[in-house]
Every structure is written in structure tokens, then in C-alpha cells.
Amino acid sequence: MLKKALLTGCTGFVGRPLLARLSTDGFSVVACSRAPISDLPASTTNALVSTIDSVTDWQAALAGVEVVIHSAARVHVMNDQSSDPLADFRKVNVEGTLNLARQAAEARVRRFIFISSIKVNGEGTPVGTPYTADAQPAPADPYGISKMEAEQGLRAIAAETGMEVVIIRPTLVYGPGVKANFLSMMRWLHKGVPLPFGAIHNRRSLVALDNLVDLIVTCIDHPAAANQTFLVSDGEDLSTTELLRRMGTALGKPARLLPVPSWVLESGAAMLGKKALSQRLCGSLQVDISKTRELLGWEPPVSVDTALRKTAENFLEHQTQ
Incomplete structure (x- = not known):
């Protein structure tokens, strides 16, 4: 049944x-x-x-x-x-x-x-x-x-x-069909636009769509999941600079990044009323998924680069349609 x-x-x-x-x-x-x-x-x-x-x-x-x-x-x-x-x-x-x-x-x-x-x-x-x-x-x-x-x-x-x-x-979920800032990032990279994000030393946890789906399915039956709260990520934290470089590689468009200090970007964003956006680009947000790993015996099945490649392939496919 x-x-x-x-x-x-x-x-x-x-x-x-x-x-x-x-x-x-x-x-x-x-x-x-x-x-x-x-x-x-x-x-x-x-x-x-x-x-x-x-x-x-x-x-x-x-x-x-x-x-x-x-x-x-x-x-x-x-x-x-x-x-x-x-x-x-x-x-x-x-x-x-x-x-x-x-x-x-x-x-x-x-x-x-x-x-x-x-x-x-x-x-x-x-x-x-x-x-x-x-x-x-x-x-x-x-x-x-x-x-x-x-x-x-x-x-x-x-x-x-x-x-x-x-x-x-x-955390922030990305994958085929992703919208908002992540999609804008791919568009910039695909067009070869120089971006002022070559010196961002933050750390951010992301989660690939496939990894999130896998954890949800794991939690359907796992006895240890009952009445628990779990954080989920890819298990590898990236700076904005590193994410852009690896996304550029996935798109086949090497990222053109200018080494503008993060404090300059944050100050400019604050003057333009874009403080929340600068927080996402320059600030850090890390999660510890050790509880998820230890209690459920779960590991993210898809690597960051594999997930970025799959995301890029979907983006490029729709760019040509």
C-alpha cells in the first residue's frame, strides 16, 4: 500500500x-x-x-x-x-x-x-x-x-x-528556476558585466534545491526526526566573491570582479536605501548543520559545484528559448 x-x-x-x-x-x-x-x-x-x-x-x-x-x-x-x-x-x-x-x-x-x-x-x-x-x-x-x-x-x-x-x-535555496537576487547575479555574469564584488570576505550558507528536497523526504519516516527542528545547508559556506566565481565557471563565463572593499559597498548601499541588499551581498549568515547530520545520519547528497552547474544549465536553456 x-x-x-x-x-x-x-x-x-x-x-x-x-x-x-x-x-x-x-x-x-x-x-x-x-x-x-x-x-x-x-x-x-x-x-x-x-x-x-x-x-x-x-x-x-x-x-x-x-x-x-x-x-x-x-x-x-x-x-x-x-x-x-x-x-x-x-x-x-x-x-x-x-x-x-x-x-x-x-x-x-x-x-x-x-x-x-x-x-x-x-x-x-x-x-x-x-x-x-x-x-x-x-x-x-x-x-x-x-x-x-x-x-x-x-x-x-x-x-x-x-x-x-x-x-x-x-537558508537561501537555489537551483533550477531560482528567482530574485540569485537570478540577477546569473544575468550579470552571463552578460559579462564587471561587478564590484571581488573583495568580499563574508561567509554564507546556502542550500541546493536537491539537498533540501532530500532532507524533507528523509524527515518523513526517520524516527529521530520527530518533534525536532533542523537547519539545512550544503555544508560548505561561501563568500559572495567565491560564489560569483564558481557560478561564472558553471555558466562558462568567468566572473569579472573588481576588488572594491566591502565597507565602500555597504556605505553606498546605505545612502541609496539598499541596506538589506548589501547585507545579503556583504554580510555573513552561517548555519551549523551538525544536529541534522548526527541525529538523522544525513549528508547533503549534491555538492555545491554540481548544484551550481545544474542551476546554470537551466538558466542557459531558458536564455535561448
Whole structure:
């Protein structure tokens, strides 16, 4: 008998490859989406969910489900125009998550896997002082706060009902189809634009899409994952300079990097109102995945260079279409 899983966010950047992996691994999947999905994998049914909030009815979708993987969320966006961003994040990320979890517990779902965010830990670390999974949370923006509150609520539901909860906090995820700053970086490199990032000595943890998907699947059955929080990365931290050089190699376009000191970039960004962007480019954010490795016996199956090459191949393919 196939193991039955419910997956939210199945058309998203993480959800789509996760859905494919679950199907390949022999799961029967209830794929939840706002609109019908035309290219469903085998052993997958589509459940339409127009909104995720405190009153969404999940009863039909949860029938016979053993594990819920909740990856849908109101995601962090730059320059959010909402008049009350925290309230908007809470509607989906807190109230919507906890409503689903309560109904899952009532339906006797065995395990609930929640894709959270490293923003629960905070926005950055000193070099050599990585975040750990069990450190005191310190979210600094509405998105991170909403994810932290969802985690707290899930732990309370787990304690009350006995449903197992697993929380995964990814760092920046990259892979085929990546958007935002990572995509902009590839475009700059592909065009051969000289970039002022040749002297950035920060350290940042990233996670390849394939590695994140592999950890999620590992957490479905692993007995040691129950009621634990895990950080996830590729296990190799890179400076912005090194990342650009290795991405350039993957694209076949050697990076043209100018050695501008990071303090100059940070000062310029602050004057232009781009402090958050400079933090991502010049600041450090490292995570310690030793708990993930030791408790689950898990190692990232894909290397950074392999993942960058796969990301670059997808980018180049779409550049020529």
C-alpha cells in the first residue's frame, strides 16, 4: 500500500521538485493548489485550495493522509507595500498553518513537516559563529516573526495531540528556476558585466534545491526526526566573491570582479536605501548543520559545484528559448 502524503505549495520553487521526488519514491500524494495542475505525476491527486487561512476546510484532502508537508506560505518580499505586513503574514503563515495542523491531528495524521525559514534565527551572524537549530530565535522582520509564531503553535499542538512535528529552516535555496537576487547575479555574469564584488570576505550558507528536497523526504519516516527542528545547508559556506566565481565557471563565463572593499559597498548601499541588499551581498549568515547530520545520519547528497552547474544549465536553456 502506498504511503499517502499531503503537500501544500506544490507548484512553488520547492514544492514542484518535491512533488516529483515523492512520486518517484512511490508516495501517493494529495497535491494542494489554487488552480488545477495539468501535469500531475503518477499516484497524485489534485485538491484545490483557494486560500490558506484560519477557516480553510482541509477535511476531504486529509482523508487517509499519514504525513503532511506544509511548504506553502506568504513569502518574504522586498519592498512590501502592505499597510500591516505582520498581520498579513500571520493570516497565512500562523493562522493558516495552525488551522491545517489542528485538522491534521484530528484526522490522525502521524507527522507534520513544516518548512520554516532561517529568518526565525535572525538576519546574520559573525563569521565563524553560525546559527544552531536550538538557539534562541531572534527574527527581525514580519516574515521571520510569523514563521517563529507558527513553529511555537505547532509545538503546542504536538504536545497536546501527540502528532509528531518536524520543523526545517532552510537558508537561501537555489537551483533550477531560482528567482530574485540569485537570478540577477546569473544575468550579470552571463552578460559579462564587471561587478564590484571581488573583495568580499563574508561567509554564507546556502542550500541546493536537491539537498533540501532530500532532507524533507528523509524527515518523513526517520524516527529521530520527530518533534525536532533542523537547519539545512550544503555544508560548505561561501563568500559572495567565491560564489560569483564558481557560478561564472558553471555558466562558462568567468566572473569579472573588481576588488572594491566591502565597507565602500555597504556605505553606498546605505545612502541609496539598499541596506538589506548589501547585507545579503556583504554580510555573513552561517548555519551549523551538525544536529541534522548526527541525529538523522544525513549528508547533503549534491555538492555545491554540481548544484551550481545544474542551476546554470537551466538558466542557459531558458536564455535561448
